[in-house]
Amino acid sequence: MYYSASKPVKRILLSLMLVPALLLVAGTFLAGLFITGEQSLDYFPLIGKTTLSLHAYSALFHSSVFYRSLLFSLGISLASTVIAALFALILAQGLRRYSSKQGGWLHFMLQFNLPVPHVVGAISLVLLLGQSGLISRLAYAAGLIQQPSQFPILILDQAGIGIMLEYVWKEVPFIAVSVLSILKSWIVPYEKQLQLLGANAWQRWRLVTLPFMLPSLTASSIIVFAYTFGSFEVPYVLGSVSKPTLPILAYQAYLNPDLTHRSEAMAINGVITIISLLLIVLYMRWGEGYATKQHSSS
Amino acid sequence: MKRYLLATLVLCMLSVTLAACSYSRTSDKALDADSNAALLSGSWDDVLAEARGKTVNWYMWGGSDAINEFVDQKYGTELKEKYNITLHRVPIADTAEAVNKVLNEKQAGKAKDGSVDLIWINGENFATLKQADALFGPFASKLPNAKYVDYSNPAVQKDFGLDTEGYESVWGSAQFQFVYDSNRIKPEELPRSYQDLKAWIINHPGRFTYDAPPDFTGTRFVKQLFYEMSGGYQNWAKPFEQQAFDAEAAKAWNYLNEIKPSLWRKGETYPKTVAELTTLFNNNEVDFAFTQDIGGIATDIGKGKLPKSARPYVFDTGTIGDYHYVAIPYDAAHKAAAMVVANLILEPKLQFEKSDPAKGWGDGIGIDPSKLEGVDKQLYEALKSKSGDASVPADELLKHKLPDLQAAYTPALEEGWKTHVLFGK
Numbered sequence: 180m181y182y183s184a185s186k187p188v189k190r191i192l193l194s195l196m197l198v199p200a201l202l203l204v205a206g207t208f209l210a211g212l213f214i215t216g217e218q219s220l221d222y223f224p225l226i227g228k229t230t231l232s233l234h235a236y237s238a239l240f241h242s243s244v245f246y247r248s249l250l251f252s253l254g255i256s257l258a259s260t261v262i263a264a265l266f267a268l269i270l271a272q273g274l275r276r277y278s279s280k281q282g283g284w285l286h287f288m289l290q291f292n293l294p295v296p297h298v299v300g301a302i303s304l305v306l307l308l309g310q311s312g313l314i315s316r317l318a319y320a321a322g323l324i325q326q327p328s329q330f331p332i333l334i335l336d337q338a339g340i341g342i343m344l345e346y347v348w349k350e351v352p353f354i355a356v357s358v359l360s361i362l363k364s365w366i367v368p369y370e371k372q373l374q375l376l377g378a379n380a381w382q383r384w385r386l387v388t389l390p391f392m393l394p395s396l397t398a399s400s401i402i403v404f405a406y407t408f409g410s411f412e413v414p415y416v417l418g419s420v421s422k423p424t425l426p427i428l429a430y431q432a433y434l435n436p437d438l439t440h441r442s443e444a445m446a447i448n449g450v451i452t453i454i455s456l457l458l459i460v461l462y463m464r465w466g467e468g469y470a471t472k473q474h475s476s477s
Numbered sequence: 478m479k480r481y482l483l484a485t486l487v488l489c490m491l492s493v494t495l496a497a498c499s500y501s502r503t504s505d506k507a508l509d510a511d512s513n514a515a516l517l518s519g520s521w522d523d524v525l526a527e528a529r530g531k532t533v534n535w536y537m538w539g540g541s542d543a544i545n546e547f548v549d550q551k552y553g554t555e556l557k558e559k560y561n562i563t564l565h566r567v568p569i570a571d572t573a574e575a576v577n578k579v580l581n582e583k584q585a586g587k588a589k590d591g592s593v594d595l596i597w598i599n600g601e602n603f604a605t606l607k608q609a610d611a612l613f614g615p616f617a618s619k620l621p622n623a624k625y626v627d628y629s630n631p632a633v634q635k636d637f638g639l640d641t642e643g644y645e646s647v648w649g650s651a652q653f654q655f656v657y658d659s660n661r662i663k664p665e666e667l668p669r670s671y672q673d674l675k676a677w678i679i680n681h682p683g684r685f686t687y688d689a690p691p692d693f694t695g696t697r698f699v700k701q702l703f704y705e706m707s708g709g710y711q712n713w714a715k716p717f718e719q720q721a722f723d724a725e726a727a728k729a730w731n732y733l734n735e736i737k738p739s740l741w742r743k744g745e746t747y748p749k750t751v752a753e754l755t756t757l758f759n760n761n762e763v764d765f766a767f768t769q770d771i772g773g774i775a776t777d778i779g780k781g782k783l784p785k786s787a788r789p790y791v792f793d794t795g796t797i798g799d800y801h802y803v804a805i806p807y808d809a810a811h812k813a814a815a816m817v818v819a820n821l822i823l824e825p826k827l828q829f830e831k832s833d834p835a836k837g838w839g840d841g842i843g844i845d846p847s848k849l850e851g852v853d854k855q856l857y858e859a860l861k862s863k864s865g866d867a868s869v870p871a872d873e874l875l876k877h878k879l880p881d882l883q884a885a886y887t888p889a890l891e892e893g894w895k896t897h898v899l900f901g902k
Contacts (some may be wrong), residue, residue, distance in 0.1 A: 225609045229752055244900050311760035327762045335746050376540055419746035420689045421863075421899050434573040434691070436601040438580070438608060439886045 192334065211450065219445035226438050226465070235442035240449070245428070252424040255339045255414075256407040259346035262399045267354035274355070275362040289352050289359075295305070300345050303414035308333045308341065334417055341417035342424075346407050354399045358392050366391045397465050405458040409451055425451055491498065513613065516812055523876055527813035532563040534811075535803075536575035537597035538693075540752050543776045545840035547831060554779020555821060562814045567593075569689075570750070572602045579806040580884070583611050591808030597694070598804045600637025602646055604635040604884035606804065613805040613812055615643025618815065622823035627845035633800055638883030644803035645849050646819045647760040649831060650841030651769035652798030652874050653697045654789040661764055671705045671732070678736045678799045684764045686741035686748060686757065687759065694751045694767045697797050699894055700882065703729045710879050715883035732899035737898070747899075759783065771798075772832045772839025773868020780832070789869050791877045796879040800843060814815065825853040829860045834867065 195209045220231045269287070277285055292300070307313050315330040324330055334341040369387045376384065407413075413427040418424065423431065425447055432444035502514040516524060533556075539545060548566050548880075569575055575596045582591050595789040606612050617623060626647055628634050633647055657667060668674040678685045689694035707725035737744030741763050751767055758766035759782075767775050768789055777783040803822070805815045821827065826830045828844055831837035846857050861871065 225580060311756070311762060327760060332742070337745055413727055415749075420749055421746050431691075433577065434574070435888065435891075436573055436605040438605060459628075 193242050196446045215445050215448050215452070219442055219449045221442045223438070223441055230239050235446035236449070237392070238443065245447070248423050248425050248428050251339065251422055251427075252461055255346075255424065256404050259343045259350065260400050261342070263347045263350040263403060264354055264396060264453050267352045267358060267399075268396065270351065271357045271362055271392075272388075274359060289355060292349060292352055293348070293356070297345065297349060298412040298416065299409065299412045302340055304332055304348075304417060308344070332449055335419045337419055337423065339414070339418060340385040342414050345413050345417060348401075350403045350407075353402065354396065357395045357399045361392055361395050362379055362388070371406050387425050394465075398462060401458055401462045401465070405462075408458075409455055493842065509821070516620060516816070517614075517616060521619070524619075524813045524822075527830045528811070528817045529561050531811040531814035531817050532565050533594045533814045534565050534567055534576075534592060535595040535597070535815075536567045536569055536572075536593050538570070538572060539556070539566075539848070540570070540750060540839065542782070543780060546839075547837050551827060551830060551837070552818070552821060555827070556818065560817050560821075562813075563819060567672075572596065573605075574597055576605050579606065579808070580609055580612050582806075582808055586718060587808050589808055589877055590607045590808070591806055592811045593806050594809040594811045595806050595818055596806065597648065598645060598802050600639060600799075600881065600884050601887045603636050603802065603804060604639050605642065606806070607639065612644045612808050613807050613809060614645075616805060616812075616816055616819070617641065617643040617646035619643075620646060620820040620823065622820050622844075625823055625825060625844035625848050626827075627848065630845070632880065633843075636802060636882050636884075637750075637887065641802065645804040646823070647843040648803050648819075648822055649828070649843045650771060650798065651836070652771050652791070652841065652878055653694065653701065653796040654768050654770075654791050654869060654874075656758065656766040656768050656774060656783070656787055656789050656796060657764060658784055658786050659788050660784070660786040661761075664790075668792075669727055669857055670792050671702050675732065675736055677756035679741045681764065682739040683741055685736075685739070686744075686763055686814060688751045688752065688767070689747035689749060689752045690894045692750050694754075694769060695747070696887060697769075698767065698889055699729065699733070699890055701792070701879065702732060702795075704879060706732060710882070713886065717883060718891065719889070722886070722889055723893075726893050727897075730893065730901070733894070733898045734901060755782070758787075759807055760822075769810050769869070770839035771841030771868075771874060772837070773832050773840065773865075775834030775865065776838045778867055787883075788866060791869055791874065793877070795877040795879040797881050798874070799843075799881045825849055826856065829856050834865065835863075839868065 219235055220233065221235060222231055223230055246438075272313065274285055274289065305312065309315065310327045310330045310332065312330075312334070315324070315327055318324045318330060319327075335346070369391070370383050373383050373387055409426060411430060414424040414427055418427065429444045429447035430450070432440045432447065434445075436440075481869060516527070516661055535548070537548070545566065545568065549564070553564040553566075556564050567575075575593055576598075577837075579591065579593055579596075596602075611888075618628070623646070634641060636645065655667075660719070665856075668677040674685075688697045690696040690699055703726060704713075706728040709715070711726075740747075740818075742758065748757060754763070755766045755777075757763045766783075766787075774783055774787055774789055778785055778787060803819050805819070809815055822831075823844060825844060828842045831840050832842050833839075846854075851859055
């Protein structure tokens with residue numbers, strides 16, 4: 180019956196089969212969203228607050244710490260995404276020449292860090308690049324520095340260098356793999372055709388390679404941006420306490436033993452959610468949506 | 478696009494209904510109140526019988542290997558063998574995580590079968606749970622071993638100025654101490670007050686820092702400074718009042734901002750936890766660490782967590798000491814078993830083993846030695862004679878012990894530090 184020829188029947192059956200999974204995923208997700216929204220509006224019956232108000236948001240929008248933190252979060256995410264995308268692009272172009280047979284180990288190298296959790300990457304960076312890390316110790320042994328404090332500050336730094344290093348390290352392969360899959364498949368005949376028509380390498384890249392890569396590049400970059408913007412553990416391990424990102428600010432307010440800070444935590448989460456929703460809209464327009472348009476027009 | 482919207486709308490409505498349902502599920506409450514009352518009024522044998530075969534989920538700060546090991550092995554084995562109770566230690570970075578778990582369950586209308594059975598707790602978090610009426614009790618005086626505890630002592634009876642009323646049971650005691658390396662600093666060069674410390678820090682730029690509040694010892698470090706700057710703890714026995722507090726706290730913020738340029742990394746950042754501070758100390762990045770263990774640091778030295786030449790000491794102006802407790806959430810699934818654990822940890826023998834740096838981790842005892850008899854008394858004398866170089870003698874600690882403030886001062890100090898020191902100038 181599933182293989183019914185009729186398209187509408189197929190569609191209805193498919194959506195029915197998805198209902199249990201959707202209930203679980205969307206149900207918990209939306210319930211969480213609902214509770215966050217409710218508490219950010221100061222509704223917290225546990226401590227006798229049953230009237231709605233916007234004061235947590237207005238306090239947030241009057242706080243310089245919040246703006247500093249918001250800009251810092253956006254800056255880190257943007258920089259990591261752009262750098263990761265550039266590296267991924269170069270890497271993918273370099274690797275496309277090798278088939279998975281010839282360059283098996285290259286492909287393995289490219290993908291080996293995909294299953295490594297972010298927090299493991301973050302801790303490794305501390306052990307490697309911290310002022311008492313492995314490299315600092317080697318520098319000391321080599322006589323380059325006399326004290327740990329002479330080693331450049333890369334971890335827990337004010338500019339978020341450590342955080343960005345971790346994101347770039349982790350996300351370059353992610354973007355590269357998704358771009359590489361495009362480069363290796365149905366793009367080749369088009370390039371060949373263009374070559375036969377006399378286009379040079381630059382023209383081929385500009386007219387075929389880039390436009391075909393762009394949708395998956397954009398899509399994966401938006402995912403990376405959204406992830407890094409909402410991520411907690413990496414800035415927690417690698418960030419300076421005086422430069423909290425938004426999720427860390429929310430976590431601190433959430434852990435405050437004084438329960439009146441709960442609405443503040445939830446309001447920050449509200450802001451993170453709204454920005455993430457905007458990114459989803461962008462993704463639908465320029466990511467997958469763009470890809471579908473390209474396919475249908477070509 | 479319309480279809481997507483419709484689907485989203487339906488899901489939204491569904492989730493709201495689900496969320497609403499969870500608020501109204503309170504029918505079991507009456508039944509549960511009965512079994513709670515039975516636990517508190519029945520005999521200890523009933524408690525033991527009900528506890529048999531259960532698992533206790535004990536949420537506690539997991540930042541010390543010595544503590545984790547002692548809890549798992551000593552208590553875990555004893556509970557299994559004597560009472561057939563399985564101890565499941567759940568490590569957390571901050572007690573507030575366990576508190577939030579309980580509060581979320583309370584908010585969802587859950588009245589029983591909660592996921593937290595026992596929490597290692599201190600004043601400010603105890604105040605939070607009390608504020609939300611989310612504790613089981615009063616159970617502390619029900620425990621047979623409560624006879625060893627001196628509840629007439631205000632330091633035991635009150636936690637951060639808040640009456641415990643039997644809703645938490647004492648476990649041990651702690652006192653803030655500084656740790657230095659005797660190979661790096663001679664005892665006569667040590668700063669003995671915050672005033673001295675400032676001079677030392679300015680003379681040794683980059684060699685001192687403290688863990689950022691709200692990390693426990695970091696908050697203590699700031700609180701003691703607040704005492705010294707504002708003319709002593711005696712002035713703050715009164716209930717919290719923002720104006721009076723702000724006026725005096727400003728002196729502490731000035732002090733901390735003045736030393737900031739001479740701190741590790743010029744005070745741009747601070748270690749997030751006391752464990753991070755210890756790492757900096759071990760790596761010879763800073764010259765002082767902190768400990769809370771009354772029995773000293775021999776355990777950590779023995780395990781290689783501190784250099785052999787590390788020594789603890791206290792300021793002449795005193796440091797804060799207090800008791801720490803365990804509490805049972807209102808909805809704990811295994812209250813009887815949790816009570817058995819709370820009772821077991823008061824056993825004199827186990828209390829002394831916990832204090833003994835060789836067997837436990839040097840935590841101060843929670844029971845009153847004057848209430849002991851026979852073998853227990855001998856064990857205590859043996860423990861007292863053990864204190865070596867790696868601990869401050871008990872009478873000296875006692876002489877310099879300062880009490881903690883009422884619970885409301887702690888968040889005020891933590892917030893103030895953030896505004897005026899961390900994000901300030």
